[in-house]
Amino acid sequence: MPMPATDLFSIDEFLRQERGKDLLRFSTAGSVDDGKSTLIGRLLYDTQSVCEDHLLAIEGKGTAGPGETDFALLTDGLRAEREQGITIDVAYRSFATARRKFILADTPGHEQYTRNMATGASTADAAVLLIDASKGVLRQSRRHAYIASLLRVQHILVAVNKMDLVGFSEEVFRAVESDFSRLLDRIAEDTGNPVLARFLPICALTGESIVHRSPQMPWYSGPSLLEALEELPSAECGDKDPFRFPVQRVLRPDAMFRGFAGQIASGRVRPGDAVTVLPSGYSASVERIVTFDGDLPEACVPLSVTLVLDRPLDIGRGHLLVTAGTGAVVTQRLQAALVWMDQRPLECNRRYLLKHASHTIPALVSKLEYRVEVDTLAHVPATALEMNGICVANLQLLRPIAADAYSANRTTGSFILIDPETNSTAAAGMIRATYPDTAVEDESVDAGPVTEHERSVRWGHYGGMLELTGPESVLFRIERDLFCAGLISQHNDRDDVFFRQHPSLLEALARRQAEAGLLALVVQCDDSEWVKIRIGGMEERCHTENSEAFAAPLDRLLRHSGILPDAPTGMA
DSSP states (O other): OOOOHHHHHHHHHHHHHHHHOOEEEEEEEESTTSSHHHHHHHHHHHTTOSOHHHHHHHBTOTTOOTTOBOGGGGTOOSHHHHHHTSOOSOEEEEEEOSSOEEEEEEOOOSGGGHHHHHHHHTTOSEEEEEEETTTOSOHHHHHHHHHHHHTTOOEEEEEEEOGGGGTTOHHHHHHHHHHHHHHHHHHHHHHSOOOEEEEEEOBTTTTBTTSSOOTTOTTOOSOOHHHHHHHSOOOOOOTTSOOEEEOOEEEOSSTTOOEEEEEOOBSEEOTTOEEEEETTOOEEEEEEEEOTTOOOSOEETTOEEEEEESSOOOOOTTOEEEETTOOOEEEEEEEEEEEEOOSSOEETTOEEEEEETTEEEEEEEEEEEEEEETTTTEEEOOSEEOTTOEEEEEEEEEEEEEEOOTTTOTTTTEEEEEOTTTOOEEEEEEEEEEEOOHHHHHHTOOSSOOOHHHHHHHHSSOOEEEEEEEOHHHHHHHHHHHHHTTOOEEEEETTSHHHHHOHHHHHHHHHHHHHTTOEEEEEEEOOOSEEEEEETTEEEEEETTOTTSSHHHHHHHHHHTTSSOSSOOSOO
């Protein structure tokens, strides 16, 4: 049966209105058991954004009795989350009101899962930070507020939850508001990112002041949580910022087409625009903007497109296309704020992989400027950083990148550190400053032989010869430790038949490898209970009973010989 014209019009009008709504991304934050998941579940329920079968599936489960609903289960979907009553992973949900659309990230409050909180907040335009009215401002609430400020979350709605436990007392609410306002001011001063905060008294369990204003708190004249979310200004899309386009892939479907695919990180581009390729510095003009649906006359953030340039250039994954004259800084040295996410502590001068935009390169944390003490916001000297710690550090990259400060561009100003041994994400980084390095300029020199300094910049160490004698399994363990620490080594076995026949060639070959910037390993296996480590005229001996005893003397020899800088390697 045909649908009446009025119904067709109403559907078209509905679709038009939905397309016209703007989108706000926000995350939750706060200490464990502050009620974040319950709040999100209540918000979804009261805005009629939950399917009936979902409600029936969780009815009577969790902390709820028969016929009741534990709203936290609407976002806590993992079995471990339901069993322990805490949020572990980041849960993303979407809903809409008559005024705008929302994507929310329910993040964990437990200190062990701080890395997941940082992940959820990294793409948020705003944050809802919960504080238990009966407990006040806790350590994890401070940590989450600091991380949100580092990530440049401009707007924070501080929801003082569980007001029913304090008799809906205005005095308690004002005390929390005063304490946390002072904390946010100090955080903004420390991070350089002022935060616009609004305080709201709520009770997520009963729905007080979540969608509608509560009669339980006549002294509060402000908006409900949903009203406050609707009133937040729209996030700027970044289309007026300088053009940034990290190249993800080179497309060559045939000999006549060469395009560079990726997602626009900021700004906009049109055919005819002049762009510069970083870090090489070559320039060209955009000839076409290609998509699956045809060429575009213009493209802006966050579209994924393929750019065709007017002349062939050597461009690959990891290069950055920028508007000519507004280039990012090409550098191998930078200073960044780090949120440490790995159970293995951060170690200076241990080799990590730095993933920046579409580029992954080896990097060293050369120095910790200071660690942030969350309770006092004091800057504390440190040489290592434990899991969930926050610090400001200097990094040395083994190849140049084109980067912006995080305050200027969240995409080209951020990175993650990866542990090459476990392939796990070790840290999230926000670039504070970049330092042009003469070593970067040296790499662009195309005349003369490659120097020893240039090789050391590329590999992160100088060449040398390391002689190892001991049981085969122990020597393999030492070689792997060197590999995990980022040293480029070459194995040479004295027991090889060829080297037994020509022993002088082994020494000559090892010297050649050292001149090329490699760490030449000259290995002699035996059944001794001792391991001998020799570099030049220096030697260390370790007993094989203690498998952890090799790192310190090996580190000492590498530093004293000049192969490594005078700093720990991170092998201990």
